[in-house]
Amino acid sequence: MRSAVFRQWYRDLAMGMRFTFTGGREGWVRALLTAVGVGLGVALLLLTAAVPNVLSARETREEARQDRGIGYLQPQSKPTDKSLVIADTDTEYQQQEIRGRLLEPEGAGAPLPPGVAEFPAPGEMVVSPALSDLLRSDAGKLLRERLPYETVGTIGQAGLIGSTDLVYYAGAKGIADRVDGSVVARIDAFGTDTAGTSDEDPVDPILLLLTLVVFVVLLTPVAVFIATAVRFGGERRDRRLAALRLVGSDGRMTRRIAAGEALAGALLGLAFGAGFFMLGREVAGSVEVFDVSVFPSDLDPSPGLALLVALAVPAAAVLVTLFALRGVVIEPLGVVRTAKPPRRRLWWRLLPPLAGLALLYPMIGQGAENGTFNEYMVTGGVVLLLFGITALLPWVVEAFVARLGSGAVSWQLAVRRLQLSSGTAARMVNGIAVAVAGAIALQMLFAGAEGRYTESTGMDVTRTQLELTLPDDLPLDVAGKELKRAKGAKSTAVLSTAEVSLTAKDPEAWMGVTVGDCAALRELATLSSCRDGDVFVVRTPERFREADVARFGVPGKTLYFDASLSGEEPGAEIAWKLPAEVPQVLQRPDPLRVGMEGLLATRGALPAKAGEELSSTLYVRTDPEVPNALDEVRNAAVAVDPLIRTWEWASTRRLEQFTDIRTGLLVGASAVLVLIGASLLVSQLEQLRERRKLLSALVAFGTRRRTLGLSVLWQTAIPITLGLVLASSVGLTLGAVLLKMTGFPVAFDWLGVLSMTGIGAGVVLLVTALSMPPLVRLMRPEGLRTE
Incomplete structure (x- = not known):
C-alpha cells in the first residue's frame, strides 16, 4: 500500500516537473522567475552556512600571527640564533586601523611572520595588498610620509585576517637595544598557546540571546522570500490545472502535479543559488562592509548545513504549494478562486503570535543573573511571532481594501485589483514586513543593552584628542619640542609618572608622582600659584587617603625613587628631598588624567637622575582648522621616533563582544536588504507579466499609461503601508518582550522605529521605480498577441 502511494506521488511530481520544462516559453519564463527568486534566498542561506568556517579561519590566522604568545621571551633574555626582535608600531589612518611591526632577526633561525616569504632589510617593508593599493592611491599621500620604507613584497593570506586588512612588516636595526617586553619584545615563535584554555569566563547570557535573535531575525525573511518565490505564477498555474481535471485527473493528483512544478522551480533555484553563491563568494573578496572583509576561500559552507539547505528548500516548495492550494477548488471548467473569495478567518491567524508570546513569557525577568535563556524557546517564540505577520497580513489587507471607496481611475483600478487578489499583494510585501519587524525588535534590544556594555x-575629547606614549629612552626635551611644533597640534601637555617609597630598602608603601610644567599640572589640579621647583599633594575626595598625606606629603621629607624597577641593580635608589612647603591642592572636576592621586611635582623639584625613571605621556589638542590634523600629528610622532604609540581619545568604550555582534548584525542586515530589493523586483516583474494582456487591453481601450502607472504604484503602496504598520506593532511587541526578558527597562526608540520603517518603504519605492520601464513595455498592443 505504501509503495503504491509512493509510486503515485513520484509519478505526479515527475509529471509536474515535465510540465515545467515542456510548457513552452511561458513555462520556461515562469520557471526562471521562480529559480531566480529561490536562488537568491539559497545563496544567502549558503553564505550563512559559511559563517562558522569564516569565523574559525579568521580566528586561526589571528592566533597564528600573534607575537606575544607562545614564543614570547622575557626582556632580560639574551639573543639566540632563533630569536627575533619585534616592535609594535600599530597606527591609525583616517579612521582605519593599520597593523605595523618592525622586525630585527638575531639569527638564521628567526621565525618569519605568517604570510611573509623573507625578512625585509632595514628601510624596506612588505605590505598587505589592500595597504599597497592605499599607498599608491591619492588618498594615501599622508600615509606614505608616515611609512618611509620601500615596498619589496606582499603579505600572503596566511598573515591577514581579511582581504582588506591593512598590515605591514618593516625591517629595522638597533631595536634590540630597546627591548622592554611591551612595545619591543624578543620572541622565538609566532602564535598563541590555546591548550588548556577550557577554563574560560562564562559567556554573558544576554550576549548569547542577542546572537541568537540576530540569526533568527536575519534568516526568517529569507525563508519567507523562498516560500513566496515558489508560488510565482500561481493564478496561471491553477488555470492550467483545470485542463488536467478535464482530461481525468482528480483533485489530489492535480495538487501533486502543481507541487511537482514548484519542486522543479525549487531544484532549478538550488542550481541558481549555487551560482549566485559562487559569484557572491568572489565578489566578497573585494568588498568591505562595516570594516569586515573575508577571503573567498573562507566562504566554505559547512557540508551538513549545505545539505540541510539542499533538502529543506525543495521540501518547503512542495509543502507550501500544497498548503496554498488547500482552499482552491480546481474543477474541469475553471478555478473557483476566480470568483469572489470567501472572507478570511482571523482566529487561527492569531494563534502563531500568541504561541510565540507563550514561549517567551516564562523567561520574562530572567535577566543576566539566572542562567542562560532556553535557546529552543527563544528561537521558536521569535519565529512564531515573525511568521505571525505572514498569517495576519492577508487578513489585514483584505479587511482594509474591502472598505475602500471610489476615487480617481488609477485608484479604482488598484483597489479593484487588490479586492480580487489581496493574498497576492500581501505575499509580495510579507518578506519586507517580517524584516522590518525583526529590525525594530533588535533596535530596541540593542538600545536597551547598550548601557550595560558601554x-x-x-x-x-574637547580638551585632548591624541595621547602619545613616549619610549623611556627618548629624550623628553627633544620629543616635546618637536611634537609641539607638529602641524595640526594646537597645544600640548607632557606629563611623566614614577613611584616613590618612604624607605630606600624593602619599601612597604608607594605613592605615585606626576611630573610636568605648571601649565600641564594645572590640567590636573587647581593651583593657586606654581613655579618651577614646587611640589603639591593632590587631594581627591573619593580616593585620597589621609594617612598617605601624613606619611608622604611631609615638607622636607626624603623619599626614594627605586631605580631597580627600571632594570638597574639593587641599591641604586635615588633620594629625593621634598621642599619646605608641600601644599595640598584639589583635583580638578575634569582632570586630564582620571583617577590620579599622589604627588604633583615640577621638573625643577626633582633630583637630576630621577628623569631616567619617568614614563612620559604627551597630550595633544589638535587644531580643527588643519585638515587631517590627527594624521599630521601621527606623522610628526613617527618622524621623531617610530616607537611612539598614539591613541585617539574616545568618550565611551564598548565591550568588544557586544560590538562584534552589532557589526555582524549590520553586515547580515546589508545582505538581507540586497535580497529584499532583488526578490521584490523579481516578484513585481512576475506580477506585471501575469497581467500583461489585461494591461495591453486597457491601453487599447484608451486608458492613459500614466493612469496605469499610478495604479501599479497604489497597488504597491497600500499593502506595503499596511504591512509596515503591522510590522511596527509586532516589532514593538517583540522588542518589549525581549527587554523584559533581559531585565532592561522597556523604552521605545521611536526614531529607530521610523528609520527602520523608512528603510523598508524606501526599498519598496525603489523597486517600484525600477519596475516602471518593464511596465511601459508590457502596455504595448503587442501584448494582446497569443499562441
Missing part, C-alpha cells in the same frame, strides 16, 4: 572612559 562605559564612560572619563576622557574629555
